[in-house]
Each structure stands twice: as C-alpha cells, then as structure tokens.
Amino acid sequence: MAALRNVFHGERLLVKRENLAPYECDALPVYTTQALAVALAESEQDVVEALKLCKEFGIPLVSRGAGTGLSAGAKPIAGGLLLVTAPMKQILEIDQVAMTARVQPGAINQQLSIASAPHGLYYAPDPSSQIACSIGGNVAENAGGVHCLKYGVTVQNVLSVRLVSAAEENFGEVITLGSSCLSQPGFDLLALVHGSEGGLGVITEVTVKLTPVPEQTRTLMADFASVRQAADAVSAIVRAGVIPAALEMMDKLAISATEAFCKAGYNLDAAGILLIDLDGHPLEVEAELAIVERVLGESGAIAVHLASDDEQRAHWWKGRKSAFPAIGRLSPDYYCIDGTVPRHRIGDVLEATERFAEKYALRVANVFHAGDGNLHPIIMFDGREPDALERTEKLAADILEYCIEVGGTITGEHGVGVEKINQMAVQFSDAELAQFRAIKSALDPHNLLNPDKQIPTLARCQEYRALRSCCG
C-alpha cells in the first residue's frame, strides 16, 4: 500500500470501505466485491507503475474505464487493485483530413462524437450507455450499438491502441497494436485485444476512425402481425442488398410497455415492429427507402410508416431507447440477456423463448438489434418470490444454450465477465478453451489481469457440464 501511495497520491488512492463502495460492481450490480484498493490513473506512467507493483506483490489488477459493463467484467477482485482509467478522459487529437481521433482510454463515447461534430464527423459505435461509457471500455468489450449494423462494432472502428504489456519478455512496456491505416503485418493483436475484457494488457490510448455525419437520416416503422414475419423481413432487407444504419425490433410486450411509459406512437395491435434508419446522401436514402418499403410490403407488414420529420423520428427512437426502463416499470425486477444468432434464426429463437418462458412461468419482452441477430430478451421477475431468481437464471441459461444450438453465441456485445463464464463451457469444447488459456498465459503469464473471468478453468467447465447433464 505504501508503494502504491508513492505513485497515487492523496485522493487518487482509495482504501477506506466507504470510498471503495462505489466501485464494488459494474452496471450488473448482482455481483459485488470490495477491492483491496482503488487507484485513479491519470497517465500512462501511472498504469505502468501500477502493473509493476501488482506483479511485485502478486496481487491481481482489474482495469476499467467508466464501469458501465453489463457482465461484471469490471467488478473488482477480492484482495486486488481496481485501476480506474476514467480520469484519463482527454480527446488528444481530432484529424479531420485523416478522419481519425486519438483519445485517452477514459474518453467518453458520446463526448467524442460531440467534439467531432464541428468537423462533420462522428464516432459510429453507439452502445446504449454511450453517454457514460469510455472508449477504452468499448475496446475491452468490443462494444456494439444500434448503428453497428452498417458501421461495424468497435473493432471495425479502431485503428490502433497503446497497451501496457503484461507478457514476460516485455513486461510493463508500452506497445502499439495496429496502425493508422486499414492493415497491419504480423498477427492481428489489435483484433485480439478487442473483447479481451482487460485480460491481455491495459489500454492507455486509442486511435479511432471517424465517420462523416450523414446528410440525411430517415426512419421507417413497420408493423407485423407475427414476430416470425417481422424477423424474416430483417433477413429479406439485407438479402435485397440494403444495410440500414439501424434495424431494431420490438415484440408485443416491449411495445405495450413502451407505449404505456412514453407514448412513442407504436401500434399496440402489432405482434412486432421494426424500426429502421436509412442514412446517407438524400439521393441514396431515397433509393434505399424505395427498396426497403417494397421488401417490407412483400414480407407481410400490415403497415409501413415513414417519419415525416426529425421530430417524429426522435419520438419513435425515444420509445426504443426507453424500452428498458419502461419494461422495468411493469415488473419489480428484470434481467437482460445478450445472445446472438444467425439473422435468419431470429424467428426460431423468439418462438423458443416464448415456450421456455411458459415453462418457468415468467414473462419475457424482446427489444433488440435485429439486423445483427443480437437478441436482448428481458426476463421479468419478482425477486421477492423465493424461487424467482433461480427460475430466471434457468430460463436465461435455456435461452442462451438454444442460441448456441442454432449456431449462435452467448454474448453479442455485453461480454462474458463473471456472468456468463459457465456458458463458456457449453459454447466451447475443452480443446477450444485450452486455446484461449494458451493466449492468456502467453500475454499475462502471472495471471495478474482480471483473472478468473471470461475464460473458465477446465475444472469449472467439467463441474458445470456435469451439473447440467444431471439437473437439466
């Protein structure tokens, strides 16, 4: 602690119980742990020193930005240091000719777009936490968002990162992964660090691509009499060669919750609606509108509405963005999951979810990134009922494992963290998990960085698989 205090003076090192409390969890508060200490990093050198001290004293290090993660990946580890890079929030450079920005890891996602706006540019990936989440955290989770269908998730929008290495040969040294252009020789370490959840190094700087602000955005809303038809329309749009800027779906329960909450103007009789943004040059948008309207008609939409102006657009989107709190009002508790499936299997998963929900006597609302096949079933439950949480967890596991069965995965954009570590044993074979562990040992041989998250041990996998096969 004395050694830490030499680096992190005064209030930059938190050790008292009451000061540690706000850092006990990330945005998934069912998992909480108190850190040994919380250190607020203000420079790359702080990060290097913290890592060296953690190695010297053999204590684990969890690094995090804003702590808005949804899988407990940014939760502290008992007896470990929580290194917070949120104070490193500067936007170091915006290059309007290169259409890039260089930022510290704690820079806030939305602030970057605001700062880029005078140049006619923005940062495309927009997680729903974008008002608070940090770019460094976005890289660690390979964050997605509503507009990632057309513009790609974080990994497709990052050119390079500076990283403090925890490997043996270059421990504590700062390395650059990636370059200022779209390719790099050698192994793709830049992609590897995306979604690595802080386990393969500590990020100290990120250079991102910026995207021209589209001249125009228009929004379509399509009502369907069945979720299956709505889901199939999603595939048909992409098959027609159009990649909308956003392509979101809501089911009946999500629609009614949202209407009751904020009167977004949704059709309460629809079994499912699609919200579709088309953006670009007005001529392009007009062309895409014609194509998508035709496809929606052919897919059996009972009505297709075109937002008349930006006010109506904003109104419809406000509904989508309020869906989580709206659903929260209908139920004492809710639990959001994050499976991803091939786009053409969305209908199957929605139907299966309904069957599973009946089995556990729970209700599930769906509001999600349909274009990406990234589902967010929201399980509504009452935590005061003695077995409600257990039923919820079982339902969540059933849904996720069905996602795997149809060729999907247990997470689209929220990460594995602590929350989904058991499902890793279902998603992957022992030989596949061994490959992950080989990477982890190579780049973090002392197992200092966010240990025991994301990649399960072999023993844990065998235990979970045994449990599943005996208890279903």
Added chain:
Amino acid sequence: MAALRNVFHGERLLVKRENLAPYECDALPVYTTQALAVALAESEQDVVEALKLCKEFGIPLVSRGAGTGLSAGAKPIAGGLLLVTAPMKQILEIDQVAMTARVQPGAINQQLSIASAPHGLYYAPDPSSQIACSIGGNVAENAGGVHCLKYGVTVQNVLSVRLVSAAEENFGEVITLGSSCLSQPGFDLLALVHGSEGGLGVITEVTVKLTPVPEQTRTLMADFASVRQAADAVSAIVRAGVIPAALEMMDKLAISATEAFCKAGYNLDAAGILLIDLDGHPLEVEAELAIVERVLGESGAIAVHLASDDEQRAHWWKGRKSAFPAIGRLSPDYYCIDGTVPRHRIGDVLEATERFAEKYALRVANVFHAGDGNLHPIIMFDGREPDALERTEKLAADILEYCIEVGGTITGEHGVGVEKINQMAVQFSDAELAQFRAIKSALDPHNLLNPDKQIPTLARCQEYRALRSCCG
C-alpha cells in the same frame, strides 16, 4: 518417411527431386527451397496425422493451398514437410437462406462465387489470383482484392474456421474458431488466425459469408492532370459518404503500358486515372453516381466518363487487370511491392516514390487499390545489369519505410513471409515483436508451423537495424 508413407499413400507423398521441383516456391519465385517431402492432404485426418508426425520427428511443417502467395510465405523450408491442402477443394455446403458457404481449405476462390451464383450470391473478396487461389490461403494471408473496399477483406467475410491446433494442451485436436453469427465470446482467435500465414495452426475448413450479387454495377473513369489530384479525389469520395465497390488508380506509366498492351481506352494524356465501380440496386447506383460525379468534378478531374454498357465496363477493367503483364512487357523484370498508407497520404507516397526512383535510376509504375490506401508500386528493372536487383531492393525498402513513416504498413494484402521479414524490424519495436513471439510460442510451442517466416527473431532485427543505420 516410412511413417509419412503410412498416411500418404502412393503419389500423395512426393519425395523425388523432379516431383518436388514444382513446389519449390510460391508465386514469388525469387525465393526457392526444396522440401524434404510434399504431402497432398485429402482430409482433416491427413492434416492431423501429418502434424503429429512432424512433432514426433521434429521437422517443420509448411501448409499451403494453391501456392499463389506473393511473399514466399508458402515456400517450403529445407528439411521440412510441405503439406498441400489443394486436394481438399470441395464446396461442402451453400446455405442460401443463411447466405453462407462451408468449404474445404483448398476450394478455389472463384469457384465458390461460380457455385453460389445460381442462388444470387457470391463470395466478395477477390484477390487478383482469384481464378487459382484457395480460400484457406486467403485466410492465412487475410487476402484483399479490388472489391474489398466496400465488402471488407477476408476477415470480414469469414464466419468460422476449423483448425488443427499445435498448442501444448490440445496438440493435434481440431477446434472451431468463430461461429455462424457475427460475434463470439472469448478472445478473437478467428481474427488472429487471419493473416497468420500458417504459423498458428492448420486450417481444415472455412465457413464464409456470401453477399447478394448486386442488381447493377456501373463504372466511372476519371482522368486527372496530376496524381496528387487523383489521390485527393479518392479521399473526397469517401468523405462524401460513398463507399464504392471498387476504387482503383493507375498512373501515367501504368496507363501507357496498358494502352500499348490491350487498348483499354484510357486517356494517354492523363497523369492519373481512377476506375470506380458503383454497385447495388439501380436506384442506389443512380444516387451514388450523381454524388461521385459531383465530387470528381470538384476534385479537378479533367474528364469523367461513364461506361455506356457492360461491354465497355469489361473493357476498362480488362485494362486494369492486364496492367501487370502490360508493365512486364516494358521491362525485362519487375518487382511489385505492397505498402499501405492512410488514404489521405497516397499523394505524398506517390510523389516520394518518384523521388526515390530517380535516386536509383529506376522507373516505377503504379496501379493499385486507392480506396484502401493499398499501393502496389511496380519497380521495373533489368536483372542482367549487375547492380539492378540491389538497387531495386533498396528502392523497395525506401518506399516501404516511407509508408511506415506516414503511418502506414509494409504490407496490405501480400503478407510478410520471407520477403518482408526485415522490414518487420522497422515497422515494430522489440517490445512489439516480443508480443508476436509470445503468441507464436503459445500456439506453436514446438515451432513446427512455418517457422522463421513473418515474425523475425530479435537477433535478426538488431542486425537489420544496425545495417540500415550504418549503410542507409
């Protein structure tokens, strides 16, 4: 050899000098080596057995598909086994609903598009070797191509691969990297294997995304009075929010060589021309045409031509595709390099290349993927002159190192292999190279797979850097 013969019967194991000769090099024939033996794999089991035998007897294994690589990455290693997966060329499944195909690693790139055509689909990445190159090799090199600007390079078009692991814990086991949908939990091993040049496992199956065949493609050709203006127009088009299907550039020497070779209809007075494909629904294409024509005018194009029909389109593109042989006619020998730079630095690199070329009394023609910032300077030389090859190599090094200086990289799509291994010492610091070596040791601890290529040893780097600093 006896053990190998137990697996690879008859003509599937080549050991005689005359049978090994055709496999001495890849498509960069300046580097040749005779393998100990060449084994033709027909199944995943063959691959597994070959790898196990190589470990048992401690001999290196180079795996390759069609051997069309351009950086000697698929060249054999003396005393090693060359494992050829070209016979594993089946297209196992085309799923028109999922818009995916599952293929063996030896499946030919163009054959996949031909087989998908009846479903209105194709495989988008189109390296210039697409008539011959294999999908497995495309993954190993993360191959690009003319149409990768809009549709992404190989890594953006592959969903999963099956890989025989060479790591310690799961040696010889088959693992799947990636999934059938667009995300995966855990570390991104799928991205990591792309561009790993056969050094991190042997690929036995690839599942790719297919893309809808666009309803229409139209082609613009724009003439410029300076390469700088042509280069700047490239950035302006992207800045206007349009991502063309292809955006290629040729300079004066490439134009005149091509015109002399096949009369493609290029303007011999232009200092540079851009060839631009716009594809999609006719309404979208029309909209993009209007935008791009305006941007080209504002960028100072002296003329903008729109191909009147598919015949004229094909004619213009035939010129582009014949540029290499056309330039080959003008010079006894030529050497093509593959630097990539941020798009807005293309003009700088072209001007610098001209200066460097003068210094070494050599001529350089340029024909390249301008939209990706991926340059292919073609150095023309006469190998019969005693110092011509040496001057050529020095010029190539100067150009590549200038690419690094402006934020670029030493390869866009051809890989490092043997050819560019020295430049890795310029591109990366020792700490960065250590990170690559840590990955290599983790996934190939016995250094069996394509050793001594792509990732240089520390000693080699120090030697090359010393050489450069003393001899320029």
